Structures are given as structure tokens and as C-alpha cells.
Amino acid sequence: MNKDVMDLLHAALRAAKADGLVPEQADPPVLLEVPKRAGQGDFASTMAMALAKDAGKNGREVAEQLTRYMPKEPWLERVDIAGPGYLNFTMAPSYWHRLLANILEQGGAYGGSTIGAGRRVQVEFVSANPTGPLHVGHGRIAAVGDTLARLLEATGHTVEREYYINDLGKQMITLGQSLLARYRQHFGREAPIPEGGYQGEYLRELAKEMAENEGARWLDEPEEEAQRYCTQIASQRLLASIREDLDRFGVGFDVWTSEVALHLDGKVEQALKRLREAGHLYEEEGATWVRTMTFGDDKNRVVIRQNGQMTYFASDLAYHLDKYERGFDEIVDVWGADHHGYAPRVWAGMEALGRPRDRLKIVLVQLVALLRHGKPVSMSTRAGEFVTLRDVLDEVGRDAARFFFLMRRCDNALDFDLELAKAKSEDNPVYYVQYAHARLCSMQRQSADRGLAVPAPSEIDPAPLTLPEEQGLLRQLSLYPAVIEASAQLLEPHRVIFYLQEVAGLLHAYYNKHRVLTQDRTCSLARLALMQAVRTVLANGLTVLGVAAPERM
């Protein structure tokens, strides 16, 4: 997918429509692939074949006509029609020259685009209850959410990262009760952790801390008051610790929204009022329901329980309404896939509130299975023997953790092997990509020692770059902007990983086969320019993943 050629295709399509060759409503995929075999050009498109039916002609005929509509560009050597109607594009040498100069000129900006210019996007992710430390599943969501945000930024969007704190409800009460039990235990009292309570060691530590700061005074306070205090202390401390973990993971948020605050600000009341005015609320069995079924949900949902308390869903309606009212052009929620059944309900709620559902995109991230030497590591939050994100960071480090979390499509479950992730060996894909970058840096240090500097963009003489490996590298580098765009538009960060592995593979192969620093100065300089371009793309790609691009390894 090369954006310059894609522009040509778009232009040809427009012209063909204007001329009536194809119907105005035809919307073929304007996509490019890199042909698998030599002799099929640098890029290929199937657009003509896709249009064949609408145009009432066969693919080859459409292809021929499209080439006539295509603007003539000096950097395009030729367009061939092949097979059932492929358009095969062969680029002129000047194209590769320009590409190379372009990458060196743009540096860290290469690959960025402006498709999102003027568009504000919110990405909400992690949003874990402050009832315990983040586990590996949160880690994957954090990596995905943050990388999506980076991708959207790279494509010109204005992005806000947001964490929604579920600091209200039964779980928070249970948390307080659990801490209170630990606190009492600390003073030698008989105090069981409540049914379904939090067993983790972290509450024992918190209880000890509380005893040191507050003494024994909470032993004598009334149960409910003590529990409320414990809930407050625990959620505060746990949230702080969650923030620390995320910080270490390279993930930061612009906005933290609290569910409690939503209620205090009257936002939940307001949302319910709106629903009531719109006629979407009704009473039944002493509860208040919203008619989400009208908007595609399986059943209607309770917003105010019999006991008068609001449900989590009520808060969430208010929360999402608030997001819409903050004026985002696009709202992205990143959820664990175990919440997938919740999505239709939220979309329905938004429609009931008169908001377009397609503005809210929900990315579902499947679970992480933690392995060690290929054997599963057991995880269970309640039993308290889970592996936390912090444990993983301690063991494998930020770069490997982020890379592994992003290696698979989000809708596939992920096997995360701790031993593999920290192996400083050939098996570890993180190092494969980072090593390519470090290698290039090392080479540049060598060339500097020999008095050879990477040429300035305007000084590049690409004439010596005639090897097929060099053409392959240039072709691959030219795809980068489209990879970033597609990853951002489809909300699929794994594409960047696969792309970078390919770049690294081509680089390593080239490196082993040919020397960059040779006796021939002109050739060395041309190759140095190419290597700088590869380095730039590797660095930019790793940056968008939040993974370091080391200069030495």
C-alpha cells in the first residue's frame, strides 16, 4: 500500500466516474499489494477487476481505460495490465530517489499524516476498579489503548487518553470490608475476609500501614464508618499504585474521570432525566428500566434498583453521554473481551439519548494466557495468586512487555511466555527489531570514524542503489505511511509489529549479504543514506509502539 500510487488510483476512479465509465456509487477498495513475484511491478492493484461488474466490462478492459484516466507522473515508469486485470505499477528511479530524500528530510515525522487533522478523539482504556493491582490482561489493554492513541496522534488526530475510575458500588464496599478485616487481623482480632472479598497480600500491607498511621482507633469505630474509611483509603492507595504501574509501562492519561464525581455533579440524574423526557424509561417491579430493546439490545435494563440505588449502567450512560457532550468526533473504548456483551447495551443507550452509535467505537481485547516455558501460569484475582503487570514488568521489562502485548490481533487470545519475552536470544522477536536498529547505529558510528557522514537529503546520489535487496528495502520503506494509516483507521496496532519485523528481516538479510562501508565512496554514501532511511522507519515504528529504539545492544 503505497500512498502515492493510491492517490493515482483515486484520481483515475474519479475521472472514470465523471466520464460515466463506472457508476457514481461504485466504491471499490483502493488498495495496493506488493506482488509476490518479480516482473509484476513494484505495486499492484485489483481495483479494475473490482469495478468490472459495475462497468459491465471485463477486468482487462476496465484496467485499460483506467490507465488512460490516470494522471501522468514523471516518477511512474509504467503501468502494466496483467492477468485478469491487475494494474502493475513500476516506479521510475526518480521515485526512489525522492522517497529517500523525503524520509531523511522528514525524519521522525516520516509516516505521519494529516487524515485526522481537526478531529478530536478520545481513547478510554484500562479503567480498572481500584480494588487491586493491574494484572497482565490490563497490561495488554494498556498497551493496545496507548498505541492506538499514538497511532491516532501520528495520523493528525487530537487525542485525549482517559481512565474511568469505577470507584462506586458493591465492589468498593467489599474492598473496604476486606481491608478492615486485615486491619483487625493486624491487631490480633478474629476477622474473616468477607465472602467474595479480596484476599490479596497487598491489603495486608495496606492494613499494616494504616495501623502505623492511625493506630488502633478504627477498631472501636462503628462498622459502617470504619468500612467507609477503609474503602476510601484502599481505593486511593490502590489507584496511586495503578498509576505507578502504568507510568512504568510508559502509559499516561490526560483525564481521570471518577464515577463518584459523575454522581456528585448530577450527571447521572441529568442523563436519566433526558431518557425519561424522551419516553425511554418505565417503572416495573419497583425498579426503573430503560428501553434499550428499542435500539437493538436483547433486553431492557435496570437503571434504578428496587432499593433506590443506581446501577453501574446508569453511571455508564451518563459517562458516555458526557463523552459525546465533550464534542469528540470519535470515541474509542478499549475493553476486555469478557465485556463484549455489554456493548449493544451502551450503543442502545446512546441512541436512546439521541446520539449516533457509530461515533463510539469499541475495541475488544481478548485475554492473556501467561506461560512459563510453555506451561500455563495460573491466575485468579480473588485467590490473590495472580501475576500482576508489575511482576511482568519486573521480569521482562517495558519493551518486551509492550511488544508482546501488541504482537497479536486484539480479537485473538494471547499466549505470553515470560521466558521467551526475557530471553536475550534469537527466539525473541523484540530483540530482532531492536537489534536491527542498534546495528544501524553501530554502523553509523563506524562510518563517522572513517569520516563518512550520512549525506544531507539534497546531497543524495542514489545511482549506486541498484541491488534487488536495495529496491526491496526502498519499496518496503515506502509502505510505512500507509501501514500507520491503516493501523489507525482499523484500530489494529499489530499491523505495525508485523511491518517492522519485515523491515528488520530485509535489513538483516541485506546486512549479511552486502557491505555498506566499501572502498567506493559514492556507493558507501548512497548506502548510508538508505541505511539512515531504514533506521528512521524502525525508530518511528518502535516509537509508535512505545518501545525503545536502542542505539547499542
Add this chain to the structure above:
RNA sequence: GCGCCCGUAGCUCAGGGGAUAGAGCAGAAGCCUUCUAAGCUUCUGGCCGGAGGUUCGAGUCCUCCCGGGCGCACCA
């Protein structure tokens, strides 16, 4: 039972309706007096879960079936 996701090489997975389906790992054989061997080269490996359908063309879209995961609260 209903809904969503997944099923592609021995394993882990890419593959946006198009040309002869790819990569890594595992297995076999090679490559370091020269820019980092955390690397490279070559070989082996496939009824894309199954059956129908749509299409000039299906791993990709539709229907059904089988197998696995996750959901189906007046929990969050």
C-alpha cells in the same frame, strides 16, 4: 439454549474478494581474520475445521454443522 470471538504448517500466528497461501519457532544442513552471529542462507513442512452457497475469482463474503474461548445481573 441464545449472542459475540476464534479455528490457516508439528507449535505460535499474519493474510482489507484476486496472480503459485506467508512469517517466526521447532526439525535438517551451512555462514563470523572485514560495518554487532541478539544476525544470515538453504531445505523440510498445508484438503486454510467440515459441508453447501454467492462470484469471472473465496483462507477472505453468506447459511448450516463440528470444535474451543468469552458473555448472557436490580455485579462492576
